[in-house]
Structures are given as C-alpha cells and as structure tokens.
Amino acid sequence: MTIPIVMDVDTGVDDACALLLAACHPGLDLRAVTCVGGNTVVDDVVRNTLTVLDVAGRADVPVARGAARPLLEEPVDARHVHGDDGMGDLGWEFSSRQPDERHAVELLRDLFLAAATDGEPITLVPTAPMTNVALLLRTYPQAAQGISRIVFMGGAARHGNATASAEFNVFHDPEAAAIVLDAAAELGIPVTMYGLDVFYEPVITRAEAERLVASGGHGPAELAGALIAFQCDRFGAPSATIGDAGAVCAVLDPQGLQCVSMPVRVELAGTWSRGRTIADARDWAGDLAHDPHGKAPATIEVALGVDARRYADLWLHSVHG
Amino acid sequence: MTIPIVMDVDTGVDDACALLLAACHPGLDLRAVTCVGGNTVVDDVVRNTLTVLDVAGRADVPVARGAARPLLEEPVDARHVHGDDGMGDLGWEFSSRQPDERHAVELLRDLFLAAATDGEPITLVPTAPMTNVALLLRTYPQAAQGISRIVFMGGAARHGNATASAEFNVFHDPEAAAIVLDAAAELGIPVTMYGLDVFYEPVITRAEAERLVASGGHGPAELAGALIAFQCDRFGAPSATIGDAGAVCAVLDPQGLQCVSMPVRVELAGTWSRGRTIADARDWAGDLAHDPHGKAPATIEVALGVDARRYADLWLHSVHG
Amino acid sequence: MTIPIVMDVDTGVDDACALLLAACHPGLDLRAVTCVGGNTVVDDVVRNTLTVLDVAGRADVPVARGAARPLLEEPVDARHVHGDDGMGDLGWEFSSRQPDERHAVELLRDLFLAAATDGEPITLVPTAPMTNVALLLRTYPQAAQGISRIVFMGGAARHGNATASAEFNVFHDPEAAAIVLDAAAELGIPVTMYGLDVFYEPVITRAEAERLVASGGHGPAELAGALIAFQCDRFGAPSATIGDAGAVCAVLDPQGLQCVSMPVRVELAGTWSRGRTIADARDWAGDLAHDPHGKAPATIEVALGVDARRYADLWLHSVHG
Amino acid sequence: MTIPIVMDVDTGVDDACALLLAACHPGLDLRAVTCVGGNTVVDDVVRNTLTVLDVAGRADVPVARGAARPLLEEPVDARHVHGDDGMGDLGWEFSSRQPDERHAVELLRDLFLAAATDGEPITLVPTAPMTNVALLLRTYPQAAQGISRIVFMGGAARHGNATASAEFNVFHDPEAAAIVLDAAAELGIPVTMYGLDVFYEPVITRAEAERLVASGGHGPAELAGALIAFQCDRFGAPSATIGDAGAVCAVLDPQGLQCVSMPVRVELAGTWSRGRTIADARDWAGDLAHDPHGKAPATIEVALGVDARRYADLWLHSVHG
Ligand SMILES: [Ca+2]
Ligand SMILES: [Ca+2]
Ligand SMILES: [Ca+2]
Ligand SMILES: [Ca+2]
Secondary structure, eight states: OOEEEEEEEOOOHHHHHHHHHHHHOTTEEEEEEEEOSSSSOHHHHHHHHHHHHHHTTOTTSOEEEOOSSOSSSOOOOOHHHHOTTSSOOOOOOOOOOOOOSSOHHHHHHHHHHHHHHHTOOEEEEEOSOOHHHHHHHHHOGGGGGGEEEEEEEOOOSSOOSSSSSOOHHHHHSHHHHHHHHHHHHHHTOOEEEEOTTTTTOSEEEHHHHHHHHHTOTTSHHHHHHHHHHHHHHHHTOSEEEOTTHHHHHHHHOGGGEEEEEEEEEEOOOSSSOTTOEEEOOSOTTSOOTTOTTOOOSOEEEEEEEEOHHHHHHHHHHHHHO | OOEEEEEEEOOOHHHHHHHHHHHHOTTEEEEEEEEOSSSSOHHHHHHHHHHHHHHTTOTTSOEEEOOSSOSSSOOOOOHHHHOTTSSTTOOOOOOOOOOOSSOHHHHHHHHHHHHHHHTOOEEEEEOSOOHHHHHHHHHOGGGGGGEEEEEEEOOOSSOOSSSSSOOHHHHHSHHHHHHHHHHHHHHTOOEEEEOTTTTTOSEEEHHHHHHHHHTOTTSHHHHHHHHHHHHHHHHTOSEEEOTTHHHHHHHHOGGGEEEEEEEEEEOOOOSSOTTOEEEOOSOTTSOOTTOTTOOOSOEEEEEEEEOHHHHHHHHHHHHHO | OOEEEEEEEOOOHHHHHHHHHHHHOTTEEEEEEEEOSSSSOHHHHHHHHHHHHHHTTOTTSOEEEOOSSOSSSOOOOOHHHHOTTSSTTOOOOOOOOOOOSSOHHHHHHHHHHHHHHHTOOEEEEEOSOOHHHHHHHHHOGGGGGGEEEEEEEOOOSSOOSSSSSOOHHHHHSHHHHHHHHHHHHHHTOOEEEEOHHHHTOSEEEHHHHHHHHHTOTTSHHHHHHHHHHHHHHHHTOSEEEOTTHHHHHHHHOGGGEEEEEEEEEEOOOSSSOTTOEEEOOSOTTSOOTTOTTOOOSOEEEEEEEEOHHHHHHHHHHHHHO | OOEEEEEEEOOOHHHHHHHHHHHHOTTEEEEEEEEOSSSSOHHHHHHHHHHHHHHTTOTTSOEEEOOSSOSSSOOOOOHHHHOTTSSTTOOOOOOOOOOOSSOHHHHHHHHHHHHHHHTOOEEEEEOSOOHHHHHHHHHOGGGGGGEEEEEEEOOOSSOOSSSSSOOHHHHHSHHHHHHHHHHHHHHTOOEEEEOHHHHTOSEEEHHHHHHHHHTOTTSHHHHHHHHHHHHHHHHTOSEEEOTTHHHHHHHHOGGGEEEEEEEEEEOOOSSSOTTOEEEOOSOTTSOOTTOTTOOOSOEEEEEEEEOHHHHHHHHHHHHHO
C-alpha cells in the first residue's frame, strides 16, 4: 500500500536529497512536484527538479513552475549555501525535459480535486517557502478535500536560524506560512511541522557519501552521495544533514519522529520576531484565561525529537536502490 | 474611443452604483466583473453583481466568483451598512444568470493576457478588498502586461474610517493591498488611489434620488435612485455619496480629480496602524538621507481633491440614460 | 498677570529662539529650564542653554541637566542641522555658569510639588524628545498636580519629517511621548500638541534677521538674528522658521492658533509607523462601534492652523526688547 | 565574606519566600528592598515587604516605595494567584513600620553611588516587573558603577506563561526589561536571567511546608511554611515552587545553576510576541552574516538548568533558621 504524495520544492541541495527519496522509495507514489523560488530562482528550481527526477528514472512525474517570489518579502539568494546552480555545482548534465504547462497552483488544484473525487487524498510535502501552497489554499480552498495532510519542512519550536527567532523557509515567506496554518485550521487539514528542532539531526558521514558516489552509473545513489559530499566540503564538516529529506522520512516512518500536538502561530510583525513559529507548550486544560491572545486556531504536530540514525539509514538505503 | 475596463467588486450598495456607471456609460467598455468577499459574502456579491448588470441590460458581461475571504484577516460583515442582502434590501428580483465557470483570478488572467497580445491593455478598477488582484499578480505576474493601470477605491492619505489610521477596504485585506502596490511597482503598473480624501465628497441628494426612482421601469435609473435613497435612510442624511462610483468617474474624467504623485506604503504591523496607507508628502528631491526607511518603492497618484459636483453629475446623467 | 512656565529643551538653534522669547517676554515667568539629549549631546545642551539665558540677562533661571539619551532609541546626531556646537557655530562666548545640582527630573519635581502646594500650577513646554518628562511622570506622578498644562513641540496630525509617518522629537523617543500622553490622560493634565501641521509656518526673513543682528551689543536681539541667519544660510533659504519658539507663542497667544480636540495615540510598533502621532479625526459621537481599537485614552488639543505672521511678529518684537 | 544585595520586589507570595531567604541567610548582606506595583498594588507591596522583614527580625532593612505602574502597560491584578492581600491572605498581623522617605529610585541611587565610592558594588535582584530599575538606569546611569551584577527573575529562553511567548514579569513591563538589558550592555553590568526555564523546578512539598509551619513562634520558618502551603492549596498540588527565591539561591550558590551565555533581546512589538525574551542560541563564531538583525547588544547568562533539590534545600535550611 503506497502513500500518494506531492512535493513542493525549491531545489536546492537538500530538496534534491528529498526528491531522490520520494522518487525511489517503493512506499511512496510521487504524483507531482511543484516548484517555487527560494534557495535559488524558480527557473533553476524547475531545471534542477527535472534533472533529479530524470536521474531517478522518474521522467513520468509532472513538474510545474510556481511562484517566482514570496508574497511580500524580497526574494533571497542562498547560493552561498546551495552553489551557483542551486544544486551544488556538481556539473551533472541538466534535464532537457519541459515542465508541465500548468502553473504549479493549477497542477496542485487538479491533482487534489481529482484525489477528492477518487476518495484517495494525497500527502503534501512542502520543503520550501510555502508561497505556492498559500496561493492554492486561498484561490481554491476546495482543493483541501484532496489533501490528507501537510508535512512541511520549516519553523522551529525553540530557536531560529535565519534570525534568532525564525527559520529560513518561514522567514522567507512568513505570510505564506501564516496562510497555510490558518487555512489548514479552517479547512481541517492535519499538519506536521518538521522544523529546526529535528532538522539537523539525521546526518550522513563523508565515508557513507563516498560509498554512494562509488556506486557510479550516474544513478540516484551517485547523485545522492555527491550532494552530501558537497555539503561536507562547503561547511568543512565530517558529515551533513539529509535536511529536507527528513520530512519525507516523516511520511514514510512516523514512528521515528517524536511529535507533540501544540497550538502554533506564525508571527508576522515584531521588531525581532517576524517569521517565528510560536509553538505553545502550555497546558490549555489548565487555567489560561488571563492570556490576552487566547489559544491559536491551528493545533499541529510539532516534531521535537527524531531517531536520527533511523532516518539517515532510511534515506541511505532508499537512494542506494 | 472607449476605454476597456474590468471591475473587481464586493457589491455592496456603492459598488452597485459604480457598476451602473461602468455598465451604462458609452465611454467605457466593461469587459468583465470579478467578485470578492467584502461588504457581504462572495456568493451574495456574485448574485448582486449579476443582478445589477442584468438591470443595466448588460447580461453580456462575464462575472466570476473570486476569493471568499481575505489573505489573513478574518472576513467582516458590513450588513449594518449595506443591508442583509448586501445591496440595500430593496426587494428587487435577483438575476438567475450563472457566473463564469472560471475563478476570478483565471478570468482576469485570460483577459489581461489577451489584452497584452492585442496591444490594448485594460484599466482595472477594484472597489473592494484587493484579494483577487493580489492572488492574480503573485500567481500570474505576466498578466500585468495587459493592465494599463489600476484605479482602486481604498486607502487614505490623511485619516482612516475603519480605524483612526486605516480605510475599510485596505484594513480588511492589508496584505492584499501591500502586494498590489509592491507588484505594481515591480511590474510597472501605474496606480491611482481614490481614497477617503475624496470618497465622501461627490453626493446625490434625496430629491435627485427620488427623481431617478420616478423614472421607473425597473431600469438602471430606478435602481440607482433606490440605492441612494437607501443610504439616505440608513444614515438619516439628506444626501449620500456615490462612493465606489467615484473611482469609475476617475477613469472617465481624470480632469475632475486633483492627484499628487507620492510614494505610498501599506503598514501591515503596528499596534494602531495596521492597514494604513502611508502617503509620503515630503520632497525627496531635498535631503532625506537621514530617513531610516528610505523612499517607498511604489510611487502612485493619490487623489487629494475632487470636483464633487462634476462627478456627481457625471454619475447622475450616466445612470439616467 | 504673568504665566509661570518651565521649558524642557535640547538647545538646538530653534530651542534657543524659544528660550529667548520665554526669557524676554514680560508675560511669562520662566521658572527653570531642564535639558535633555536630542539635537546635540546633553552636556552641550546645558552649556548652550546657560549661554542663551545669560545673553538674555536671565542668569537667575535655574538650569538642570537631564537624560543623556532616549528610553530605548539610540541617541541621534543632528549636527547637520544645528551645527557642531548644536547652536549654529556662531562663535559666541559660552556661559561659565554651573547648572543646578539636581537632576532635571528632581528640579521639575520640586518646582511642580511647590506649585501644587502654592495653588499656582505651571505650564510645561517641552521642545525636545520628552525623556525627562516621561521619567518625571512615571517616577513622581504626584508632580502632575503642579502642572497646569503641557504645550509640546512635536508630532504631526498629517505628515512626518523624520520618516513619512513620524516627527523628529517623537521619533527620537517614542516611548517617552507615549508615556507623556498616557500619563497626562491618567493624571488629568491638559495637553496641546504644537506639531508639524504648524511648525514650519511662522518665519522670519533674512532682512528681518539682519535688522536684529544690527541691534548689536551681544544682547538677545543680536543672538536671535544670528540664529535665524544661520538657518537661512544652512538651507539656502530667504527665511527661516522660528521653530520651537512657536510653542512658546502658543502659551502667550492661544488665539493665534487653531486647535482641534482629538484623541491621539503614539504608535510604537509598525514597520513604517514607529513614532507617528495618530490624531483621530473621526466623529466619536457617531457610530464607531466597529473600530477594534476603541477611542484613544488621551484627547488633546492638536494645532492644525496658525496665524503665522502674528506669531513671527510676537517673537520678533519680544526678542527685539 | 557576605555578598551585599538589594532586592526589588512586588511581594507577592514568592517574593516573600525570596525575602525570607535574603533576610535570613548569613551569606547575604541585605542592604535595602525597593517595591514596585506588580503582583499587587504598590502600597500593599510595601506593607507586605515590611511585614516579611519584621518577621525575619530585619526591621533594620530600609524599604522604599517605587513605581505604582508599568511604563506603558496597564497595571495587572494577580490576586487570583497571590490572594487578596497579595501575600496569601494568611491573616498575619501587618507591620506598622513606615517605609523610607525616599522614592525607590532615589534609595537605589544613593546605595549604588555609595557602593561605587566604597569600591564594594552590590548585587541587584529584581523579582518583579523592572520599572524601578529602568527608571534608575535612565535617570541615574552613573549608579551602574555601584552594581556588581543584576540577577533577575523573569523571561524565558523557550516558552512563556503570560502568553505562549512571554513570561509574566517581562510581559507586565516589557519596555522596562528592554531598557534594563540595553542599559546593562551600555554600562557594563553583568546580568543573569533566572527565568521560566528553571523557575518552576525547585519545589517544596506540603509535608516540608507543614514541618516549617510547626516550628511556630510567628518566625520566618512558620511564615515560609504558610506561604508554601497557601500555594499548594491554591493550585491543588502536593508541592509548590520557591519561585522568586530561586533568584536569591542563584546569588548564593551559582554552582547549582546551569547558565549559557547568550545574546538576548526583549521583543516589544509583534502581534503575539510582545514581552518575549529572545535568547539567541546560535553560534556567532560561525557565519551569521545573512542575519538581518545582527547580534543583540546584550549578552547575558541565561539559566537553562538548575539543581532543583539543592536550591530547595538551600531555601529550606535557611528559612528554618
Ligand atoms: Ca528546501
Ligand atoms: Ca466596495
Ligand atoms: Ca528642540
Ligand atoms: Ca515577584
């Protein structure tokens, strides 16, 4: 019994790792991938995404171009992290496949409406700023009926990375994240936040990466290894996180993740707090009547712990084929 | 030589006044009307809009349903101003016409892309929270090439009405207004803000309204008169503003409006300032190097004065037929 | 019948103009002057203030040093406006008089408590960031009983100068201004805001300034003329505002000022609105029940118009002696 | 070798526990206690504080009345936590001693200036909203030279209690807390934050409380026990935190506390974040050049772990006499 999923990405080195897992694992039925500007410009995201899927032998998966920029924030440039081409400057040949003619929002709408009709709702896994998802849910809220749940990489219950308060994906389009949480609460979509409290933990060593590379043949294992090795080089570290791929692991293996159900809001204002995901750890069964804010509308699953080796191994074995 | 226009409305008593002018005046070519939740719920907006167009003999104009709610703000209820049906509870028979099958955002996209191809860009006149326009410009920015300019009812250079700082349309979807200004600056769309500095000035007296009603025949004049009379009754006043219709006058007769070109931003945060349109009256040719904010990206035409009688007469004569 | 006043200043070219008027006009009984960091550093403010009072023959007026910096904002440097010495770099010999031993807050407290006991409350005229006044009212709220009213230079009902939204004095210590308005409402102190809506209007021509300078003798007229001439030079203009001195005129001649009573708040947050004085022009006798903010606690007199020539003449004749 | 300390309190059940420890422990030289409105109104705080000190046989310690209200926030009422009299409604006879004639700010100034002269700086322990401390540091910054460090109860690195983001003491006067951190950085005062990450951990059981009560004689042990028992009753719990007393333990026994040095800011704005203490857990030795906020000016010791039993025992043995 496979799980149908759609990914929304800004490929991106670790989105590539996530795509390889989603494309290769037999337990997932990857229906489509939508692209958004984030780690790099959206046209490069599309190209990188098509390339990764081709390498994984999944030229059948439709890829659609989405929003080129966040709703309100200025676009950012993360080439210092992801390389000039957004995918590690590995020198692999890029795919010449064309993306789907539809805008990402329309492709998502069509898939989810069909899934609703078929009674087989799909898991949506955004590993990028959630601009596309926000535009979808505000333009076509009825699409929610075809979404079984959203597992997104982003946010943090404790500490940020883009700022002391905020995590990158949410910081780069805070309004989009706020819309997604708000719409999910309104439309009844379960949400899991795979954020910084777990993100950096599942790691692959350089030795493991080199074994992947050694498998050769320009297949998914070689690409996966090269991506990890790139990160080890870039940060001068003996291992690198699988990053966004952890959110795909969370779909495949929820038992490997320790989640707590918490009311969560996205702070959009504030001098130092914009883009923070405020996870409310208090006991609302107790007396919180003096809180002037009241309980946040969206209660979601917040990942606070992960069996890091288990997720790293899941990824490693899956991409090794 | 007629001016092609599209309206985006939340009909609404004064949106109805604006639609009657746009539908009846020979100088305008009303290509479509898109609907958004605002003064009343979006389904009632669609019904009211179809009804007004039918009364005006313009069943040819496509009407599309758009966003049911703002991007982030809670939907509001202005039935205390516009009546239970959103259009004055006049008891007129509602249209049974069906709206266009497309979502408002798609209808707008199709029209503007076609206009761009034809080299005949269209004037967009939003008289409601700008949710639809924001979704359009962020999903399909290329549509901007088919927009000759945006003349919107909303905002205020001096004082608000929803709050001391903010005008209703902007206050009810501040992120949408901010996106529209930002995208207009980025995509090169000229913008005119027809806001509270002029909005209340063009008025129709009760006597004038009664003469319109007396023309009878369930035509646009009778409806126009009934709408003004409703407002006189509701506020116990001897006259009522043509409201949103002034923005249509601004398209037809720009000489009747005194505008000043000013950098404008929408404040989204602030304890008391959310939804304010900050119109910068300072001389940026002088030395403003000490301003920590810098000049706003969007410089737009802000209506600060209006020849009120001229606009009232323009409306009166147009709807009288 | 003279009016007892205390000034709180950041001398500053136009504070000097204000001090000359307050020191020389027989209708005012200048009891003390307190100093705060603002246009220049507080030690220079003290020295400049003592110098101006000495020139005016008022070495009897106690001067106290107050806050060196705003409550939360970083101190600013306005030497580009006021000259390196904060008072036009005129080369006049500085006073060698020592300030009062007490901190400004204690001097103000002592004066106001004595005035309360004597039944002769004093008018407080701040023409600088209101740090001292805020510290006073929060540390010694009982001092309010000795304050007949506060007439401050600062704020704006329409447009800012430090930013599009905010006026300099309020922008440089917004928390202080907010505390003063809040405390004034709580403690029953009437407040008049002499802000940017009138500030720039009363002007002195270069020719008038030169006639003042020609009176010679190192007296107040010569200094007054030199200060105006400095400003004309600095801005390459044929005339210069009397600036802060207008707030002293407002005490002497309230009939020359058109004020409207309005609820006013200071915005402390906001991306673009920090330091704005929000003057609420709406009719609270009407139905504003839908305003989520409610009416501001402080209703104050906001100067919206000034008989500019009348105030300029009042200043001119007073400093001419 | 005793440590000279001054406490600033809003007594308050747990401030009373803290005062008992500070008054009774031979390792501390309690020089004065200043009072601020918080848990209850300031006049009751003064009365409660005098009463606790009298019970502890410390009528020699001067007590001064300070700010009745926060800088900008509305005063709060925490009688639902602390009882109608603010100290558990225990029915103990209140002290008839008069407080010091000086305002709290002046008493603090005098003590710290004297300590600076003597070369024996004092530890300041605020366990309440920091209004008094903020007024002190902005009015008399030179007092900082007599402060060896500030150990305050307040804030949170992880989660709030007043709101999901903010801890009570900071939430009730956020501007004061921000001023204290800012001034501490500017004036070189070391700061330790004893906040919610440790606050609730050192607890006393009901049985232990009853043994304290049984010691009788209307002495500190009996009062201490009654205060703990009150809290057990109020919350229906088998034990109660020593609360503010933990901050005094932190002075006496720093080895019992696990602190991490972190840049910390207080968020004053934000829709949901006002009053949050933002503790930055990132490694600023790494590359954080892309953070638009930069490093916070104040780097302080943040208590993240506590040897709870050790602190509870320290308190228990000290108040038992
Ligand atoms: Ca990503
Ligand atoms: Ca409307
Ligand atoms: Ca000044
Ligand atoms: Ca306390």
